[in-house]
Amino acid sequence: MQRLLIIFGVVLIGAGLVWPWLAKLPxxxxxxxxxxxxxxxxxxxxxxxxxxxxxxxxxxxxxxRR
Structure with missing residues (x-):
């Protein structure tokens, strides 16, 4: 459970950092x-x-998973 929460946190931080570029996607x-x-x-x-x-x-x- 701890590992999963850490992964989700890292993904959310990463998405927040690249948000200006993600917002330009159609x-x-x-x-x-x-x-x-x-x-x-x-x-x-x-x-x-x-x-x-x-x-x-x-x-x-x-x-x-591979």
Whole structure:
């Protein structure tokens, strides 16, 4: 459990350090992401971005387990 918490902490610190570059990625604005705006209503569902992030994380986990 301690090791897992340390790894999560390091990942969060790393993400915080590279946030200016991560914010420039087109995640959330990809074709296939649903964004509906109406008066008093805003709905956003990032289908394509979620699939892309899931595929990258799955690939990284698969590579680290080898």
């Amino acid at each position: 995640l959330g604005r990809l074709p296939g992401d649903i964004h509906i705006q109406r008066d008093g209503f805003d709905f956003y569902f990032p289908i394509t971005s979620g699939l892309l992030v899931s595929a990258v994380v799955s690939l990284l986990i698969w590579l680290f």
